[in-house]
Amino acid sequence: MNKKYQNGFFIFGMAVLGLMITQLDFAEVWSGLQHTGYWFLAVLGLWCVLYVFNTAAWYLIIKAGAKSESPLQGQRREKVGFWWLYKLTVSGFALNYATPGGLMGGEPYRVMSLAPKIGTERASSSVIFYAMTHIFSHFWFWLISIPLYLLTQPLNVLTALMLGTGGVFCGLGLWFFISGYRKGLAVRAMNLLRHIPFVKKWARPFIDRHRGELDTIDCQIAALHRQSRATFIAAVGLELTCRLLSALEIYFILLVILPEVSYIQCVLILSFTSLFANLLFFIPLQLGGREGGFLMSTAGLGIATSAGIFVALIVRMRELLLTGVGLLLIKLGSSAPVVRDKEERNEPKA
Template sequence: MKKKYQNGFFLFGLVLLIVMLSQLDFKEVWNGLQRAGYWFFAVVALWAGLYIFNTFTWHIIIKTTATESGGSDKPISFWWLYKTTVSGFALNYATPGGLMGGEPYRIMQLAPKIGTERASSSVILFVMTHIFSHFWFWLISVILYLLTQPVNLLIGSLLAASTIFCLLGIWFFMSGYRKGLAKRAMNLLRHIPYVKRWAIPFIEKRREQLDTIDRQIAALHSQKPHIFATALASELVCRILSALEIFFILLVLYPSVNYIACILILAFTTLFANLLFFMPLQIGGREGGFLMSITTLGFRTSDGIFVALIVRIRELIWTLIGLLLIKFEQKEKDKLPTERGQLQ
């Protein structure tokens, strides 16, 4: 990626991070960190492991698209891909609409190594699999709730609506895997006012590239079902293990915590927050989701506020780490020409 683009991503994310930090009550943050104690470090460290699952998913998808295209690649180390994954999620955390920051960054980072088309298809496939796993996670959580919690008319109605929503989402993505999604998404944009002004020329100019991307998307599901299942399982396991974050935080408040309850809290909170995807860092949506899910399961309102605070701080820390990785990689690239000159 060119230096000016890398600087642009870094500065864009940094500005948004500063804006998010300005919204915090630092006295409340400090009190929360003191209360959490060493469990806070466990929460932050947990995500270093969870990002390995995301990187593994993207890595096997990249290898699959490379096999389908038959092209030669520059070597892609798992550690480099891990850093790119963390930075991509950092930009998504800070960006309204999520995909406006992290996905273009991933494509621009990967394109010099495997080409723009394959970089685009691998990123689209990763995002599809990441979101697809959410729908399965939410559906599994509905079943867990029915098996472990009492259900009244209101809760039953919400669970029924959630089930329908999840099944529709699963159907949509299965259709996208079979037929491709890139061209269909762009054709949808051509009907949106104002957006269609650039969407129509873009589609006409890159019709062949979009067809190639869609073929690669469809190939993962139809020709490599075991890789598709492995990628989906990796993301789904990551979703389930991420409930450890809530488990660690609630251990500060209660000596024994039911892990299934933590999964249900995470499922409802992420579902609610993703419905408000347009908000930067999902401010308000995440906190509201924690409050509603935790109180519904019999915890106190103050517990929901505490969990939401610690999760928010963790997100800000990993956003900062991701942005610093962008800056450090740029410095490493700047050193290479100097080192080569010295060797000569």
């Protein structure tokens, strides 16, 4: 990646991170960390493992894209190492956490970092395909949580209404992404931006200039989904497993103050909290939304409000710490000239 862009991503992310740190009550943070003790180290170790699942899903998608290329197309492509991709995954999520609108930060960074190795179009399609898979797994996680709640928790009219609404929302989300996998999502997403205030002035000329590239990316996404079903299922499985295992973070934290807590309760807390926080995607690090989600989900399961506050505080500290680490990893990247797709394909000139 060009050093100018690399420094831009780094400076922007660190500035937002610094601003968010100033909003913390340091006495409360220190008290919470002391109370958590070694379990906080267990939480950090858990996320180091969870990022391996995220990286493996993206790695499978990139490898499947390489197999679908003809030998002439891929003859000068560089090998993408797993642990280099792991660094990109951690840094990309760090930028997503720090950026209002989520995917507006980490995904461009991933494309620009990966493009020198495999070409801009394939880098773009793999990043978009992985982002779609990451979000797709969230919808499955939320949908699975509905019968899990029905089997383990008491039901009332209000809860039944909320679960029904959530089921419809998840069903629509799954339909949208399945359709996107079959037909591509790049053009559809950009066309959606045409109607958003402030963004539409930029989106319209961008779409007009890059219509051909966007169509190519959509074709690659559709072809990858059609030709590599096993890869698609494996990637979704890895991401869904990651969602389920991430509930261990809440379990570890609550064990400090509630030894009787169950893992199922933690899965349900995470499901509701992540759904609520993602509805507030436009807030950096989902400040306030994540905390509110923890308070409501713990209260809904009959757990003390103080426990929800405690979990929210420790999770926020973990997010801030790993966001800082991810942003620092950006500076460890090396710059390289971008592979020009048309030149690499040696397409015959008219």
